[in-house]
Every structure is written in C-alpha cells, then in structure tokens.
Amino acid sequence: MADRGLAVSLFLALRLKRPLFLEGEAGVGKTSLAAAAAAALGADLIRLQCYEGLDVGHALYEWDYPRQLLELRILDATEAIDRASVHRELYSDRFLIKRPLLQAIDPERTRSAVLLIDEIDRADAEFEGFLLELLSEFQVTIPELGTVKAAEPPLVILTSNRTREVHDALKRRCLYQWIEYPTFETELDIVRARAPEASARLAEQVTAMVQELRRADLYKVPGVSETIDWVTALAALERTTLDAEAVDETLGVVLKAKEDVAAIRGRRSTEILDRALVRTASRE
C-alpha cells in the first residue's frame, strides 16, 4: 500500500545496497514498512531499538562474561593453563553473544535479512558515528576475533521520528524518504486489513474522524496506529457505528495528550464528528 516514491526508494535500496532512511511523524507506519518488506522478501526481520547510551555491547556483540569467568576457573582447576590457548578458548565463537547488528551481517546466515534500526533519533551521536562505518562497508572488526563481513548485505531500514536532527553524514549514506500521513483511501485500506473484525461502516467513520482530527490544532497528532487501535477498541465494545457517546468514551485511545483531550472533548468533538460523518455519507 505504499506510494510511488516509497516504492522507488525501496527498489533502489535493494538494487544499490544502500540503507533506506525513513523519516516522518510518529505513527505513520515506518516500522511496519520494515516488517512488510521482510515478509515480502521472505527474509528475517532483525530489529534494533535505539535509545540514548546504546553501545556496542547491546547493538553489536558482547562476550559472555560469566561463562568466560567459569571457563577460567575450570582451566585453572585442571591446570591446563597455557596463555595462547586460553586466549583462543575464551575469545572463541562459543562465548560470543551476537546482538542484532552482528546477526544481520553474520556471514553464516542462511536466509537474507532485513535490518531495522528503529528510532535512530533516540540514540546519541556516538552511536551514529559507529553506524557510519558499519553501514558503508557492512563489515565490522572484533579485536579478539578479526573482521566479520556480510556475505550478502542486508536491506537496512533506519527510522526517525525527528525528535532531533540526525547527522547529515549518516543521512548522506542513505536513501532519504519522508513519509506523510496516508490519504483517506489508503488509511482505510490499512485499517480494513489490520482490523478485519470491525464493520466497514465503523472503519470508514473512524478513519474519517482521525483524518479530521489531524487537521485540528493538536500537540500530539494521532498516527495510523492510533486509528487501528481506535477501530479495534470500538469493535471490542461491539460498536458498529461512531456516535458522540462512543467518541466521548474512547477519546483516550486516539488522543494522548491531556491538553488535546481537554480541547477536543465535548462540543468540538461533536463538530469534528459531524464533518467526518458527512464525509463518509458522501462516499456512499
């Protein structure tokens, strides 16, 4: 259900073996795109969620320290200590914990991979610097083991919610794609696919309502995931149509800021609902 620009970018990412950088407001479906791409390609999805302070130990690899310590004790007890061989033993594959980035470029992979580096804007500048090297060569050097290079470069998808500006040096190595909120028709298709249990009428009305809400002056604009949640919630309450009472009961599913709920609840929500209902009625 992607638009032309996104389709071209994704195609080029595969052909040119370049990472795809997706930027857009929260909840426009950046993460879902990676999952969909992995499913379509028949590849494994490897996901790395970024956060401030994310380091090599959590993103790339780590040695299994407790087991290394135990091994040292065992070797000590059996008096088999010979420096060179201990070193080889301790820093072998057996004690290596492969984190997402290493999994993605592991030359022993049997299936191709889609690597999702999610919310890169949450990571700090140090981590971005580290990624630069990895994403341009698809290889990494582990001091104790040597260089690991991907046999088949994975499709890399980076997402950002723009909570801060990601460094240009990283973006330059990627194909850049800005993702907008979907149009009514596209969003309705997504909602119908993701919440099939809801009635067609309800899906249409909720989608129209969310589209209207996005135009209201809000702090936290609802994303596609909120639309899906809302439809699912209303379906769970066995509603088949949207009315003022239903909106009032479940507004918290779609509006996530106290100020927004306060501003919309009551008369304004009725107005917005009326506009949405007119819009869906005119479709019939």
Added chain:
Amino acid sequence: MIEPDPPPIISNLLGFGRCLRRAGIDVHPGRLLDVIDALGHVNLGARAEVYHTCRALLVHRHEQLDTFDQVFASFWGGRDASGGAPSWSADSREEIEIAQLIGSPDLENSATNADADDGTPVAERAVPTWSELGVLADKDFSAFTPAEIAEGAKALAGLVWSPGERRTRRWVAGHGPRIDLRRAISDSLRTEGDVVALRRRTRRIRPRPLILLCDVSRSMERYSRMLLHFARAVTDRHRRVEVFVFSTRLTRITRQLRSGRADAALVAVSRAVPDWSGGTRIGAAIREFHQQWGRRVTGGGPVVLLISDGWDCGDPIELSTQIARLQRSCHRLVWLSPMIGTADYAPLTRGLQAALPFVDDFLAARTLNNLVDLAVHLNALG
C-alpha cells in the same frame, strides 16, 4: 529498461546539481555519481521514477523537499514549473528596513576576543574587555548608537556560555559505579586468570543544550538588534543552541545564525522572519514552538531563555498554560526582560503575572553587564 545515454544526461545532471546548490541544497559531486548509477536501474522514460530517484539521493532533510520540488520542476520542465529558484518570502523593501534596524556593525575583528574555550570562569575572562567598555557596560541597549552596538557585539563574542551539564545514559571508562567486566577479564588473562584490579565505568557528562526564544515585536524594537547580537554570540560559542524569534508567529533562525559571517547571518535572519516588529502573542508563539519544534529540540534537558518584555496582546490563560508546559519540558526556564532595572518597573502586565509562577529565573537583559550576570548565573547552574 533504457540504457542511459551518457554525455547529455551527465551534463544535465551537473547543471541540475548546480541549480540545487544555488537554491541552498548541499549537493556533493559524489552524490551525482550515485544518481547516475541509480538511474541505470530505473525507467528513464518515466518522469516520476527519475524524480523519486533524484529526490531519494539528493535530499536528506524534510525542509529541503519543497525547494527540491521547485528546482526539479523548473530545471527539467513540466506542468508545475514555477520558474527560477525559490525566492525568499520577504520583499526587498522590508529587507532594507530591517538591515538598517540591525545596523551593519563590522564584526570581522571579533575573532580576536573569541580565543578559546579554556574553561576560565566567565568573570575572569570578561573583566579585561569589560573594563575597557566603561560606561557602555551599564548603558541601556535602547540608547545604543550603531558604533556602540558594534562594540557591544564584539564584547559579547568573548563571553563563555555553559548552561550546566547533564549526566547522559552512555557509559564510558572512568571511576563510576559500574564494573567493566570486559576489561576485567581481558586484564585477568595477563595475571594467570586472577582478577587483580576491577576497572570501572561511569556515565558520560554532556553540556546541556540551550534554547533561545526571542521576542522581536514592536515593543521590543529598540532592544531587538542588540539581543540578536547576543543570540549570535551564544550560537558561536555553544554547539547545541537553537534560536527562535517570535512576535505573532514563531520562526527558527538557528541555521541563519550559523551560516557563517555575522552580518550576512543577521540579514539572513531578517529575511527569514515574516512578521518583524508586529504585535506579540507570546502564548500562541510558544504553542507553535511546542507543536512544531518541541519534540525535536527539547531533548537532553535544555535550558530555555525566553527574552521578552511581557507586553502580550494574547490571552493570559493561554500564556500561562503554554509557559507551564514549556517549564515542564526543559531543565530550567529563564525569562529575560529588558524592562527590569528601569525606573518604576514592576512586572504587572497581565501576561507576566500569568506566566511568572512557572518561570525559574526572572532576570534583566537591558545592559551588557546584565548579560555578563546572566552568563555567570548560567555557568553556575548544575
């Protein structure tokens, strides 16, 4: 798939790259090679595919998309060609007025003052420059002549701004609470497997970001030019600064202030601000800040400097709501007013009354000495 016909398309692409650069998009020659490579994979007969290929490779910021679209349309021709590179919104007459307002002080020599980040406390650094300023240091900005503005701007360039530090969540080697197992084990191999010394890790400390929100409405007119020089001085000396100006609308001017030479920067700012010296609606401007920029620039526990006299034509309830939210989203909220220190001044405007309960510091910004006090105050923040 059509094979590209090398000579014409390459010269066309180079020309396209030059147009993009003129419009302000930084296009490296290497990127154009990438585009040529990529165009070999798509259908050159389909305009949309060529367009999306160029866009994905040459644009890497959301705000460049519109500029790119305009340049693409005018260069490659098409239905929606609007002709020429995108123009700035301000008309030239207004530009000239604003250039006069700011004055065009010669700031070329300011580099001699701005020598180093050597950690010397601001008071010590400031003294030599400041003693030469003499009476100027206590003179109200509104009475500055253009020559005095130039001198004041030079003096400001020498100040150090460090609004405190924050413990980040990144662990680095140091004397912290966490044990560095990796180094402990690799060290132990040298001592026959016994752990002799435990290495430790600590949290990295980073300077806090700084956000300036500067009121440029009519009532602030006499102070605006000096305060903009102040904003520029801060932007020069501190890496993580965001600067916004507002009257009825909010405009981000960080990029303009960073765009190299001082004079050019201030003129660029005046171009980019659509409503210079109109009335003020502080609440609405801060609301716009929250909605457009809040999530993008308030990370990392920033210190916010709000520079305004507090004359507000908006709704006081809106103002207090927005100020309260602003305070919750930053580490410290400092309100700077050029009115403090003038005779008979009391913060009695309705807007200020509504906002003050949510302000951490309410300080003067009327003279150069006030700004030194501010620097000392910020440097002392934990």
